[in-house]
Amino acid sequence: MRALVVDDSRTMRRIVAATLQDLGFEIAEAENGAAALALLESGLTFDLACVDWNMPQMDGLEFVSQVRTGNRWRAITLMMVTTESEQEQIVRALAAGAHEYLIKPFSPDALRDKLQLLGLLPAVAGGVA
């Protein structure tokens, strides 16, 4: 499985990437939506993109909208990972095409649970099925 971590904070990219690597993902990183889109345009493929909302140049909502426009990248599962926690923001992101939404701060267990919900990890006994 390959994951793209999109966040303008190197710190947060490393935190998310470390958790995903522990779960067996290969990681690529981008510091904003435009850089992430460029990676997709270059032909790299990903099973998952973890996307921050507030970033310079292109924010996460715009990135999600662009990925969902057309059919080129339909296979990518998109998860917002953001401090934007108001209900209306969650609704906007899901309407734009995000599959899941994880609010910062989050624990490694919370990220793993979301991936299980998305079917990107096998469910474990006692965990989220």
Next chain:
Amino acid sequence: MDAPVAEGEVLAIAAQIFAALVDGEEGRLVPWPAPQPEPEHDVAAWVDVAGPWAGRASLETSSDAAADLARALLGLAPGAPVPDDEVADALGELANVLGGNVKALLPHYGALGLPRVAGALPGDDEGRAVRRVPLAWHGHSLVLTVWERSPLAGAADGGEVR
């Protein structure tokens, strides 16, 4: 306008952030022991909120504490070298998460700015502290402050965007 967030809410947000991202467990971030004077702070990180309620969430601490926070966030060993730009990035992200969660408590939607980091908070006259929460983390002093600003105030000058 009354302060939109209570001191206990700021403390709860901070405790949640540190337990999830910094320490991996609860109880490491505690109120500053009041009679003890707070040391000087030489690093500040903040994010602005724009909207019907305009404000700012800030974190002030010492350079040593900022470096220890960066090490903790990045999973580095105590005393491991950490470049200044990574310290600034880590502190900015903490301010970002703090600001985003404070914003969620507001009665109206607000837009979150990008985090900024500098040696001190901007010296503008447009804001007043409505909540100031002094905290201790592994013996370091941290101060979290929620500021109320004029809705007409723009993003403050000063500081480096991470």
